[in-house]
Amino acid sequence: MPAIRLGDALVDRVEEHFLPVSLHALTDDETLISRRVAPLPSGFFDPVSKNFRFSNHSWLLRVDGLTVLIDPCTGNGRTGRGPYFDGLDLPYLERLAAIGVNPDDVDVVFCTHLHHDHCGWNTRQDGEKWVPTFPRATYLFVEDEYRRWDTAGPATHPNEFNPNVFDECVRPVVEAGLAKIVPTPHTISPSLTIEPAPGHTVGHAMLRLVSGDVRAYFTGDAFHHPVQLTRPELHLPGCDDPATAIATRRDLVRRALDENAFLFPAHFPEPHYGRLAVETSTPTGDEVYFKPGGAPAG
Numbered sequence: 001m002p003a004i005r006l007g008d009a010l011v012d013r014v015e016e017h018f019l020p021v022s023l024h025a026l027t028d029d030e031t032l033i034s035r036r037v038a039p040l041p042s043g044f045f046d047p048v049s050k051n052f053r054f055s056n057h058s059w060l061l062r063v064d065g066l067t068v069l070i071d072p073c074t075g076n077g078r079t080g081r082g083p084y085f086d087g088l089d090l091p092y093l094e095r096l097a098a099i100g101v102n103p104d105d106v107d108v109v110f111c112t113h114l115h116h117d118h119c120g121w122n123t124r125q126d127g128e129k130w131v132p133t134f135p136r137a138t139y140l141f142v143e144d145e146y147r148r149w150d151t152a153g154p155a156t157h158p159n160e161f162n163p164n165v166f167d168e169c170v171r172p173v174v175e176a177g178l179a180k181i182v183p184t185p186h187t188i189s190p191s192l193t194i195e196p197a198p199g200h201t202v203g204h205a206m207l208r209l210v211s212g213d214v215r216a217y218f219t220g221d222a223f224h225h226p227v228q229l230t231r232p233e234l235h236l237p238g239c240d241d242p243a244t245a246i247a248t249r250r251d252l253v254r255r256a257l258d259e260n261a262f263l264f265p266a267h268f269p270e271p272h273y274g275r276l277a278v279e280t281s282t283p284t285g286d287e288v289y290f291k292p293g294g295a296p297a298g
């Protein structure tokens with residue numbers, strides 16, 4: 001997709017890949033699906049397979065003189081990540097180069113959380129070792145999230161579906177002296193702030209962009225599908241804390257409406273981002289829905 005302009009910021013999407021996920025893992029409410037999902041672009045629901053196109057991508061922001069990479073996907077050559085993620089051999093770094101960014105150009109890497117599909121390209125394989133992919137970057141990790149996965153710390157939550165991720169994708173960055181472990185909120189630059197958005201994982205966070213009168217939130221996995229904007233109580237399996245995740249979604253929906261802000265989630269299919277609107281007087285009262293796209297080209 002072409003670059004998007006948000007105030008003084010330029011936003012690009014860096015694709016890793018797509019996989020099918022069942023919408024019925026979120027909801028089987030046919031009325032809700034026909035009213036709020038069916039009108040969306042085709043990637044959000046295939047009525048034959050009942051799947052949506054789960055997009056695995058990063059967002060790249062250029063603003064305030066910084067090049068900021070958000071959620072660097074799964075990475076090549078991983079094992080133990082599960083179907084669709086193991087043994088990838090994809091031109092992710094070439095796609096980054098195609099938008100004018102070489103590994104040395106990345107100033108900041110921010111992981112909304114430390115599931116494998118959000119921190120994989122933090123490192124790349126070099127012989128037997130995993131080494132930082134972006135040797136000049138500061139990698140920002142949110143303190144609560146870092147502690148939640150730290151294999152040398154006290155285990156506070158089970159880790160049965162994210163094995164080896166901390167040791168392969170986080171520890172080498174720390175050992176190279178490139179990590180900065182921060183509390184939330186954390187100001188990166190005049191336009192960019194990391195804010196808490198917990199629930200999907202204990203320390204899940206998001207990035208807020210304010211540039212001129214434009215507001216945008218890079219929301220990681222707070223939402224996996226727009227149906228959760230209408231029904232924040234819906235979620236895919238695998239949440240650390242579903243009740244907190246629901247509260248976070250409700251809060252984000254309210255803020256996005258109040259600010260007419262763009263949401264840039266980590267997994268929405270084309271066009272991958274959008275804003276919210278409200279339809280009044282539906283059979284269930286006022287109802288929030290997703291308006292895909294809407295930002296000017298960069």
Ligand SMILES: [Zn+2]
Nearest residue numbers: 115117221266
């Ligand atoms: Zn994810």
